[in-house]
Amino acid sequence: MLVKMWINGEAIRDHIDPDMLLLDFVRRHGCASVKRGCETSNCGLCTVMLEGKPILSCSMLAARAEGMHVMTLEGIQEEAREFGSFMAGQGADQCGFCNPGFIMNVLAMIRELTDPTEEEIKEYLEGNLCRCSGFVSQLRSIMEYLKYKKGEQDGSGK
Amino acid sequence: MDRVNENLNTVNQPIYKKDAMALVTGQPVYTDDIAPSECLIVKVLRSPHAHALIHTISTEAAKKVPGIACILTYEDVPHKRFTMAGQTYPEPSPYDRYILDRRLRFVGDAVAIVAGKNEKAVDKALKKIKVTYEVLEPVLDFHKSKDNPILVHPEEDWVALCDVGADNKRNLCCQGTEGSGDLDAVMAECEYVVEGTYHTKACQQAMMETFRTYTEMDAYGRLKVTSSTQIPFHVRRILSTALDIPKSRIRVCKPRIGGGFGAKQSVVTEVFPAIVTLKTGKPAKMIYTRYESQICSSPRHEMEVTVRVGADKNGIIQAIDMYTLSNAGAYGEHAPTTITLTSCKSIPLYGKARAYRFTYEAVYTNTMGAGAYRGYGATQGIFAVESAVNELAVKMNMDPVRLREINMVQEGQVMPAYYGEICGSCALDRCMAKAREMMDWDAKYPARDMGNGKVRAVGVAMAMQGSSISNVDVASATIKLNDNGFYSLSIGASDMGTGCDTILAQMAAEELRCPVEEIAVHGVDTDISPYDSGSYASSTTYLTGRAVVKACRELKEKIDQYSREHPGLTLKEIGNECMCNNNIALEVTATNSSPVSPPPFMVGMAEVEVDTETGSVEVLDFVGVVDCGTPINPNLARVQAEGGIVQGIGMALYENIQFNGKGQMLNNSFMQYKIPSRQDIGKIRVEFESSYEPQGPFGAKSIGEIVINTSSPAIAHAIYNATGKRFHELPITPEKIVMGE
Numbered sequence: 001m002l003v004k005m006w007i008n009g010e011a012i013r014d015h016i017d018p019d020m021l022l023l024d025f026v027r028r029h030g031c032a033s034v035k036r037g038c039e040t041s042n043c044g045l046c047t048v049m050l051e052g053k054p055i056l057s058c059s060m061l062a063a064r065a066e067g068m069h070v071m072t073l074e075g076i077q078e079e080a081r082e083f084g085s086f087m088a089g090q091g092a093d094q095c096g097f098c099n100p101g102f103i104m105n106v107l108a109m110i111r112e113l114t115d116p117t118e119e120e121i122k123e124y125l126e127g128n129l130c131r132c133s134g135f136v137s138q139l140r141s142i143m144e145y146l147k148y149k150k151g152e153q154d155g156s157g158k
Numbered sequence: 159m160d161r162v163n164e165n166l167n168t169v170n171q172p173i174y175k176k177d178a179m180a181l182v183t184g185q186p187v188y189t190d191d192i193a194p195s196e197c198l199i200v201k202v203l204r205s206p207h208a209h210a211l212i213h214t215i216s217t218e219a220a221k222k223v224p225g226i227a228c229i230l231t232y233e234d235v236p237h238k239r240f241t242m243a244g245q246t247y248p249e250p251s252p253y254d255r256y257i258l259d260r261r262l263r264f265v266g267d268a269v270a271i272v273a274g275k276n277e278k279a280v281d282k283a284l285k286k287i288k289v290t291y292e293v294l295e296p297v298l299d300f301h302k303s304k305d306n307p308i309l310v311h312p313e314e315d316w317v318a319l320c321d322v323g324a325d326n327k328r329n330l331c332c333q334g335t336e337g338s339g340d341l342d343a344v345m346a347e348c349e350y351v352v353e354g355t356y357h358t359k360a361c362q363q364a365m366m367e368t369f370r371t372y373t374e375m376d377a378y379g380r381l382k383v384t385s386s387t388q389i390p391f392h393v394r395r396i397l398s399t400a401l402d403i404p405k406s407r408i409r410v411c412k413p414r415i416g417g418g419f420g421a422k423q424s425v426v427t428e429v430f431p432a433i434v435t436l437k438t439g440k441p442a443k444m445i446y447t448r449y450e451s452q453i454c455s456s457p458r459h460e461m462e463v464t465v466r467v468g469a470d471k472n473g474i475i476q477a478i479d480m481y482t483l484s485n486a487g488a489y490g491e492h493a494p495t496t497i498t499l500t501s502c503k504s505i506p507l508y509g510k511a512r513a514y515r516f517t518y519e520a521v522y523t524n525t526m527g528a529g530a531y532r533g534y535g536a537t538q539g540i541f542a543v544e545s546a547v548n549e550l551a552v553k554m555n556m557d558p559v560r561l562r563e564i565n566m567v568q569e570g571q572v573m574p575a576y577y578g579e580i581c582g583s584c585a586l587d588r589c590m591a592k593a594r595e596m597m598d599w600d601a602k603y604p605a606r607d608m609g610n611g612k613v614r615a616v617g618v619a620m621a622m623q624g625s626s627i628s629n630v631d632v633a634s635a636t637i638k639l640n641d642n643g644f645y646s647l648s649i650g651a652s653d654m655g656t657g658c659d660t661i662l663a664q665m666a667a668e669e670l671r672c673p674v675e676e677i678a679v680h681g682v683d684t685d686i687s688p689y690d691s692g693s694y695a696s697s698t699t700y701l702t703g704r705a706v707v708k709a710c711r712e713l714k715e716k717i718d719q720y721s722r723e724h725p726g727l728t729l730k731e732i733g734n735e736c737m738c739n740n741n742i743a744l745e746v747t748a749t750n751s752s753p754v755s756p757p758p759f760m761v762g763m764a765e766v767e768v769d770t771e772t773g774s775v776e777v778l779d780f781v782g783v784v785d786c787g788t789p790i791n792p793n794l795a796r797v798q799a800e801g802g803i804v805q806g807i808g809m810a811l812y813e814n815i816q817f818n819g820k821g822q823m824l825n826n827s828f829m830q831y832k833i834p835s836r837q838d839i840g841k842i843r844v845e846f847e848s849s850y851e852p853q854g855p856f857g858a859k860s861i862g863e864i865v866i867n868t869s870s871p872a873i874a875h876a877i878y879n880a881t882g883k884r885f886h887e888l889p890i891t892p893e894k895i896v897m898g899e
Contacts, residue, residue, distance in 0.1 A: 017278070032184070032185075032186035032191040033183075033184025033185075033186075034184075035188075035366070035367070035416075037366045037367075037368075037448065038448040038827065038828045039447055039448055039449060039827065040448070040827045040828055040829045042827070042828035042829060043366065043828060045366060072184075073183065073184035074184065077183055080182060080183045080184065081179065081182070081183055083182070084178070084179060084181075084182025084183060085174075085178075085179070085182070087178070087182050088174040088175060088178035088179065088182060089172075089174065089793075090793060090797070091172070091174075091175065091657065091791070091793035091794045091796065091797045092797060093175055093177075093178045093181045093182050094417075094655045094656070094657075094797060094801070095181075095365070095366065095367070095414075095415060095416045095417040095418075095654065095655020095656075096177070096180075096181025096182070096187075096414065096416070096655060097188065097365075097366040097367040097416030097417060097655070098366045098416075099181050099182050099184065100184035103182065103184075122836045122837050123837065125836060126835050126836060126837045127835075128836075129366065129828070129833060129835060130366065131363075131364050131365050131366055131417055131419070131801070131805065131833060132365075132366075132417055132655055132656075132797070132801050133797055133800065133801050134797070134800035134801040134802070134803060134804030134805070134839070134842055135800075135804065135835075135836040135839060136797075136800045136804075136839075136842045137793075137796070137797045137800060138836070139836070
């Protein structure tokens, strides 16, 4: 079947099998940042934004994204670098395999929540698993990043 | 300690990982991202039975599925037994497997290999393979395996290369006994004796990137293997044996790896696409599903450790007696070596003991074979010994911290259970003091009733590990001065995400007195990299680090000599000299083995809150104080510790591989096999109390494995202090807390 959607702002038309998952579709179209970590919607590695909202691309048929806008980390490289440097500053990147899905969800969280508490952050990101870091350095990165963004808004700088 | 900060510029600094920006921006740097799009998709038909013989197998209908390129059965593979264990030759693990065998030894064992143009075709073909099985009774209980008439490996060509006491006609993968001092006599003199049997389960490593490999024939007619592996050089050797082709025809490369923890110290996927590429000449790839990673890979060995600890009237631990039974599963990868670590990396924590004895047996069963998992037997042994010592403290009515303070190993002590090595660096006393202060132990021990059905309590444990396998592991590094004066560092150790490319570059930059950006690191390619056993046994910082230092020092001498012969040249100019009318290579390869394996040490303290009505446990706070020698990169060392502690929390409270009566695994996805999420952990606080290891580079030892070892015993201890119930089996679930073991 023919599907049409936007991936990172680019219009894509492709013929696919009806059972193709969005995860495999975006990987086929150059978005290798999107990873598969499980087959049971448990790990969050395949997180992409669909119409601005984070979803698990492993649990959605590509055909259901017909006509919609899909964003992957490839489409928000500048933000990824900005937040990612805070992860690197903590050594939180580690093996990196979960980073893209995690960062997508962090950036979604920042758009959705204002001044989130540690508990709210943990709750929002619960679905993003990481086996290397024990999560603590990821939290430190987020707190530092939020402080930085706040400073940026206040004009007080980093 | 004062030696740690001796004018260091890059070592001991929290430098960003060299690959960090590629990782956080999602660049295509992992195996499946770089595999050619025309790769054949390789999958394996898996045994539905725990023990069976293939009676007949027909692939005719399957071969007719459009797009199928190759179907292989046991008749199509070389009949040379090998082990998938990534260990130095001759491997202690028995040669007990073919790529495909007529006998199937666990649910999930490989029956046939199918390769085709796309996943759909392969899936269709898998369904069309007709197999009739002669179903045999399995041996599933590891207590009943030894001398059971049901043999997991009755085959005549089974062979153990090393004398590890293995006997396939008794289901024995290894057995032995060792010790020093007159254990029975010393134990008889002891005023206090405790004994217990501690059962730790198989746990899956659950690295986020599952096992995966792609293979292709290169322009020279050689097999090029790109794999997510910790052991590229062992992969080359193992493939050569398994495929029955010369090593010289194989090249192994390692891209970025999405986590390992020891799982990828076994050759789990490599043989399957490799034989497909050899048979078809086409590129092929195998990407394990999470389901496959759960049911047929390389988890921690299930073990039962019986330990008896004796102390004199003053509380000095005089004797430790240990018996370990290990479940190797269907294949013996890493079974003979993990089991010996249960004693040699737990008993030496108690430096004053006059006698110890260690008896061990690892047995085959018809369940998934185990492998190398962070801690490698030490984790299981330390859970037993530290739990027993906590019981001893109760028996003696002594604070368990105090009991450890008067018994812990100290610098200069001989460690008879640790190859007779002398403890060359140890800050365990400072680790304990720091942890005690951070946890506010004296105020919190043992427990506080919160008055709402909840009890808060604390627990403690110590741990050790090693730094490389002494007199076995080999590490090498090549450093060269390039034109324009920057350096290339080539290593054979696999960065599996922990950051070894970066910390080794930090060491090179320190030695060569240049910014770390001036060191270009090249990861592993067996055609180019100097030989390295691989990234396991907590060896990289200590052993490869030392190789880097050696190479850099030799290169410095060469550059100095060049400089003396050609006075007035800058480093940049010396580098540029190599491009014109030059006869001197400014390049050095250094190799390093170590006669000792200096142990890092750690103290872990847990504070838990137990809901006495529901049995639910919350880990409120975990304090880990680590002596890894000099932390080369404090950030990366800290994250190792935090990650290891949390992985250990999973082992203590949730993670459990279970089989039903037919040998089928019940926890075959992340839905049933729960690893900790960020909601499951409270505070994790890590500090370093560094000793200075004279054998290590810049005083460093190791960090990767030790950090998983205190979680289980410290949490079990805290739960005991909260509930008065002693748990001998992991994981400690709410059901067990409420209903008993």
